[in-house]
Amino acid sequence: MGEVAAPYRRLEVxxxxxxxxxxxxxxxxxxxxxxxxxxxxxxxxxxxxxGVRSGGSLVFWVAAVFSVQAAAMMIASPIWGAxxxxxxxxxxxxxxxxxxxxxxxxxxxxxxxEELTFLRxxxxxxxxxxxxxxxxxxxxxxxxxxxxxxxxxQTASWAGASVGPMIGxxxxxxxxxxxxxxxxxxxxxxxxxxxxxxxxxxxxxxPRAERxxxxxxxxxxxxxxxxxxxxxxxxxxxxxxxxxxxxxxxPLFIATITVDKDLAGMYTGLAIGLAAASSTLSGVLLxxxxxxxxxxxxxxxxxxxCAVFYVPxxxxxxxxxxxxxxxxxGFAIGGVLPAISAMLARLxxxxxxxxxxxxxxxxxxxxxxLAPIIAGAIVTVTSLPGSTNYRTIFLVTAGLFLxxxxxxxxxxxxxxxxxxxxxx
Numbered sequence: 274m275g276e277v278a279a280p281y282r283r284l285e286v287x288x289x290x291x292x293x294x295x296x297x298x299x300x301x302x303x304x305x306x307x308x309x310x311x312x313x314x315x316x317x318x319x320x321x322x323x324g325v326r327s328g329g330s331l332v333f334w335v336a337a338v339f340s341v342q343a344a345a346m347m348i349a350s351p352i353w354g355a356x357x358x359x360x361x362x363x364x365x366x367x368x369x370x371x372x373x374x375x376x377x378x379x380x381x382x383x384x385x386x387e388e389l390t391f392l393r394x395x396x397x398x399x400x401x402x403x404x405x406x407x408x409x410x411x412x413x414x415x416x417x418x419x420x421x422x423x424x425x426x427q428t429a430s431w432a433g434a435s436v437g438p439m440i441g442x443x444x445x446x447x448x449x450x451x452x453x454x455x456x457x458x459x460x461x462x463x464x465x466x467x468x469x470x471x472x473x474x475x476x477x478x479x480p481r482a483e484r485x486x487x488x489x490x491x492x493x494x495x496x497x498x499x500x501x502x503x504x505x506x507x508x509x510x511x512x513x514x515x516x517x518x519x520x521x522x523x524p525l526f527i528a529t530i531t532v533d534k535d536l537a538g539m540y541t542g543l544a545i546g547l548a549a550a551s552s553t554l555s556g557v558l559l560x561x562x563x564x565x566x567x568x569x570x571x572x573x574x575x576x577x578x579c580a581v582f583y584v585p586x587x588x589x590x591x592x593x594x595x596x597x598x599x600x601x602x603g604f605a606i607g608g609v610l611p612a613i614s615a616m617l618a619r620l621x622x623x624x625x626x627x628x629x630x631x632x633x634x635x636x637x638x639x640x641x642x643l644a645p646i647i648a649g650a651i652v653t654v655t656s657l658p659g660s661t662n663y664r665t666i667f668l669v670t671a672g673l674f675l676x677x678x679x680x681x682x683x684x685x686x687x688x689x690x691x692x693x694x695x696x697x
Contacts (some may be wrong), residue, residue, distance in 0.1 A: 306433025308460035311441035336645035343641035345397025354631015370465030372399035381454030404634030424560015434549035442542025513640035515673035548603030555607030575608030576678035583671035
């Protein structure tokens with residue numbers, strides 16, 4: 274790890290206590306998660322509502338709305354992360370929150386799927402709340418509490434996601450789609466103000482010679498050369514690919530198995546919200562447990578659980594069955610993502626946390642960019658004339674989580690001490 278840490282010996286971040294920062298980051302990420310999940314599950318329905326001016330199928334534009342944002346974030350996240358290591362992580366948090374508030378507010382006033390897709394591109398280039406918050410927490414939390422800290426951050430995400438879809442479903446039903454974007458923008462603004470006034474960061478920048486493009490490339494190169502980090506990024510990619518493949522099409526699938534089509538949005542919010550609530554619970558429980566038993570057993574067991582539970586999802590015949598199975602999946606996924614985040618934090622020095630989680634967010638964004646395309650192709654290939662088949666996506670997702678579990682069991686070290694980085 275000396276190779277990674279050496280260029281940043283002069284970098285120093287003096288902050289308020291890590292517990293205070295964790296609390297502020299928890300609340301800010303909770304607000305962001307509520308906001309995003311208020312609109313995110315219903316983007317396919319919003320695309321259908323807006324219509325398409327230039328032609329193309331609904332499946333194409335739904336995939337485009339999700340993929341464009343993720344592809345843009347894949348490019349921008351490593352840059353923002355490396356800038357955070359040079360100019361401060363608080364500044365990057367403020368950028369993510371305030372830019373997100375502005376762009377999402379504009380989404381509420383678009384007139385076509387094409388305009389929405391363009392704003393999603395801008396969103397991907399300018400936001401990135403999760404990676405910015407994770408880098409702040411990873412840079413301040415004690416190494417022996419990283420499982421708990423990352424579990425709490427994941428808990429904030431899932432807690433918000435458990436409330437947001439229900440709020441979004443209700444707002445859609447009573448006020449229409451557009452008002453949800455105004456609510457989300459207000460929540461993002463509140464999160465940005467909380468960071469602005471609630472986090473104190475005394476930042477000492479690295480020497481000027483390390484701040485240029487060459488310094489950025491050197492940081493990324495050293496991070497990906499760190500033992501265990503490429504494996505962590507692979508696990509992140511496969512887990513997120515599986516998790517997000519069905520997201521663009523879940524509302525459309527629910528509409529095919531419910532009797533009252535007008536309530537499909539409410540059912541979607543309920544299904545996603547309850548699954549997120551179970552992830553909230555498991556994020557806390559399994560995060561604490563990983564500090565005692567290690568991230569490997571938690572990651573392997575949770576990924577296997579996801580693989581097992583996604584199989585019956587392909588055969589549900591009503592909304593109640595779907596909700597029950599989705600809650601079980603939510604509990605399992607709550608152990609996968611925090612374990613990977615804690616693994617990255619343990620493998621790398623604090624002072625390159627921005628670069629580490631910027632690249633991590635880029636990897637996750639790459640999977641989110643590919644997921645709708647792959648899922649759309651699966652739907653297209655497996656559907657018969659006159660009907661649309663969404664069920665095969667669940668089986669493919671189960672296979673991806675099985676691969677994640679097997680690779681983690683095979684390649685992760687038996688003891689965390691074998692891969693633990695030197696703290697700087």
